[in-house]
Amino acid sequence: MRYGWFLLLLLPFLLAPFPFYLTLLNFFALSGLVALSLYVLTGLAGMTSFAQAAFMGMGAYATALLTVKAGLSPWFGLAAGLALSLLLALVLGGLTVRLKGHFLPLSTIAWQVALYILAGNLVGLTGGHTGLTDLPPLVLLGFPLDNAFRYGLLSLLVLVLAVLALHNLRFSRLGRALLALRGDALAAASFGVDPAALRLKAFLLAGAMAGLAGFLYAHFLRFVNPTPFSLEASIKYLVMAVAGGVGTIPGVLLGAALFTGLEDWLKDLLPLLLGRQGNYETIAYGLVLAGILLLAPQGLFPLLARFLPRKEGSLPRAEPLPLPAPSGARGEVVLEAQGLRKAFGGLLAVNGVFFALRRGEILALIGPNGAGKSTTFNLLTGAIPPDGGRVFLFGKEITGLPPHRIHPLGLGRTFQHPHLFPELSVLENAALGTYARTRAGFSRVLLGLHGEEEARALATAYRALKRVGLEGLALEPAARLTAGQQRLLEIARLLASGAEVLLLDEPAAGLRAGEKRELARLLKALAREGYTVLIVDHDMDLIMGLADRVVVMNYGEKIAEGTPEEVQRNPLVRAAYLGEAA
Numbered sequence: 001m002r003y004g005w006f007l008l009l010l011l012p013f014l015l016a017p018f019p020f021y022l023t024l025l026n027f028f029a030l031s032g033l034v035a036l037s038l039y040v041l042t043g044l045a046g047m048t049s050f051a052q053a054a055f056m057g058m059g060a061y062a063t064a065l066l067t068v069k070a071g072l073s074p075w076f077g078l079a080a081g082l083a084l085s086l087l088l089a090l091v092l093g094g095l096t097v098r099l100k101g102h103f104l105p106l107s108t109i110a111w112q113v114a115l116y117i118l119a120g121n122l123v124g125l126t127g128g129h130t131g132l133t134d135l136p137p138l139v140l141l142g143f144p145l146d147n148a149f150r151y152g153l154l155s156l157l158v159l160v161l162a163v164l165a166l167h168n169l170r171f172s173r174l175g176r177a178l179l180a181l182r183g184d185a186l187a188a189a190s191f192g193v194d195p196a197a198l199r200l201k202a203f204l205l206a207g208a209m210a211g212l213a214g215f216l217y218a219h220f221l222r223f224v225n226p227t228p229f230s231l232e233a234s235i236k237y238l239v240m241a242v243a244g245g246v247g248t249i250p251g252v253l254l255g256a257a258l259f260t261g262l263e264d265w266l267k268d269l270l271p272l273l274l275g276r277q278g279n280y281e282t283i284a285y286g287l288v289l290a291g292i293l294l295l296a297p298q299g300l301f302p303l304l305a306r307f308l309p310r311k312e313g314s315l316p317r318a319e320p321l322p323l324p325a326p327s328g329a330r331g332e333v334v335l336e337a338q339g340l341r342k343a344f345g346g347l348l349a350v351n352g353v354f355f356a357l358r359r360g361e362i363l364a365l366i367g368p369n370g371a372g373k374s375t376t377f378n379l380l381t382g383a384i385p386p387d388g389g390r391v392f393l394f395g396k397e398i399t400g401l402p403p404h405r406i407h408p409l410g411l412g413r414t415f416q417h418p419h420l421f422p423e424l425s426v427l428e429n430a431a432l433g434t435y436a437r438t439r440a441g442f443s444r445v446l447l448g449l450h451g452e453e454e455a456r457a458l459a460t461a462y463r464a465l466k467r468v469g470l471e472g473l474a475l476e477p478a479a480r481l482t483a484g485q486q487r488l489l490e491i492a493r494l495l496a497s498g499a500e501v502l503l504l505d506e507p508a509a510g511l512r513a514g515e516k517r518e519l520a521r522l523l524k525a526l527a528r529e530g531y532t533v534l535i536v537d538h539d540m541d542l543i544m545g546l547a548d549r550v551v552v553m554n555y556g557e558k559i560a561e562g563t564p565e566e567v568q569r570n571p572l573v574r575a576a577y578l579g580e581a582a
């Protein structure tokens with residue numbers, strides 16, 4: 001079905017008698033390529049860039065300078081254009097992907113404006129606003145692509161190949177990880193995604209795509225000047241992508257088609273309506289965008305997609321990745337907290353906490369509200385750095401390591417409020433757990449060479465879903481799950497990750513009595529198999545029936561440790577819980 005995109009290559013033949021439409025078709029394909037770069041950046045990774053036209057400019061000017069001024073072949077221009085756009089993405093992304101909130105889009109605006117001014121003012125190099133003319137045509141297999149028909153075949157071919165590559169990306173470990181990052185960076189990091197590195201790679205890919213579009217644009221018009229690479233142009237691409245539906249590939253292409261047509265139409269219509277010349281299109285774009293977003297907040301395509309037949313997914317059949325083979329002896333220390341301390345302002349949330357978690361046991365961490373349990377959890381998993389104390393995992397010091405470096409060592413966690421990704425299927429949510437166990441990088445994924453590994457990752461996720469009894473919902477969107485099922489799905493994601501040490505933050509919250517019994521049975525079975533569990537929960541019946549040992553905290557300090565019977569008899573514990581569970 002996805003190869004149906006190749007049908008786009010028929011368009012130049014259909015439009016051959018209409019040269020004007022052939023030109024528009026080329027503009028559609030090139031805008032589509034830039035809009036697809038925004039699918040990667042905004043649709044998948046959740047970042048906003050107002051600098052895509054500047055990346056196009058890199059591709060366009062690099063080839064113009066090399067071909068016109070140095071007389072080199074356009075293919076050198078392509079290589080230089082891609083290198084320059086990647087360099088810009090590296091600098092811009094490197095400086096900004098760690099920025100939060102509005103800082104990233106704002107800094108892309110600043111770069112976009114600066115580069116535009118530079119292109120206009122470096123007259124000796126770029127020809128200023130007059131630009132550079134007489135770029136040579138591209139020649140492919142001996143055919144000069146010197147008319148809109150031939151060029152259309154190339155630009156559409158590039159567009160279709162980009163669509164297929166991005167489809168591969170979406171249905172891969174990297175696509176899932178990018179979507180997870182967009183939703184919740186801490187959750188993504190907890191199964192091994194390095195947020196800054198992955199965001200930067202998305203930035204590089206999007207930059208290279210826009211640079212490629214710029215190269216093609218320059219050799220189509222055979223002329224470059226700064227205007228098509230302005231902030232206005234960047235806004236236009238963003239508007240296209242968002243209006244069509246930036247979260248889907250057909251959406252951004254629909255936006256590109258719509259706005260390419262609209263631009264042309266508005267250029268004729270607005271002067272007639274307003275009685276004077278001027279760049280009023282941008283205002284009209286804004287109005288059209290506002291209208292579309294009022295009607296369809298996710299863009300036009302998701303609105304239309306409701307009327308299209310829903311594609312049924314299929315259950316994985318491949319061989320799952322191997323189950324983790326616990327490597328040490330039962331009872332040996334696997335995770336150790338030594339004097340952990342954390343203060344928030346004047347509040348000592350965790351104050352000198354010591355305990356050790358032994359292979360194959362279920363250790364419960366309990367305490368009244370605000371005792372410091374979640375903070376301890378966050379210190380152990382690297383979500384926040386401690387002010388003092390040390391943490392060891394399998395004897396290796398992990399104090400201060402970020403979550404994405406701790407997870408691959410064999411530690412996985414769930415969250416107090418499940419961190420799932422509602423737009424992904426239940427199966428894909430579980431498959432996120434396999435991120436650190438799989439390897440395919442961007443080049444393998446974009447070329448579609450990750451199929452076998454992907455099938456095994458999905459099979460691993462399915463096996464984990466079976467383990468928690470959610471296999472019947474595998475293909476449903478995670479948004480449909482009940483609160484209890486969401487907690488089970490988080491555990492399935494952990495099991496798919498192959499982590500041996502499982503840290504569960506209030507896994508029974510929101511579960512019904514029967515579901516709690518099921519959960520207890522599952523955790524006991526896992527412990528028998530050699531998994532080690534640290535559990536925080538407020539349900540004393542569950543904890544006392546489940547845990548081998550209990551650590552009790554109050555006001556940030558450990559006040560007791562022992563078997564459930566021992567801690568229940570402990571007067572300090574009874575005092576701490578007076579009025580609560582005791």
Ligand SMILES: Nc1ncnc2c1ncn2[C@@H]1O[C@H](COP(=O)(O)OP(=O)(O)OP(=O)(O)O)[C@@H](O)[C@H]1O
Pocket residue numbers: 344347349367368369370371372373374375376
């Ligand atoms: N990021 C933060 N900034 C400031 N104070 C915080 C922060 N996180 C936790 N605290 C405070 O630290 C103390 C310990 O909180 P923590 O969430 O670890 O307790 P808890 O035992 O998990 O409580 P609960 O059972 O209610 O989840 C509380 O007083 C809380 O208000």
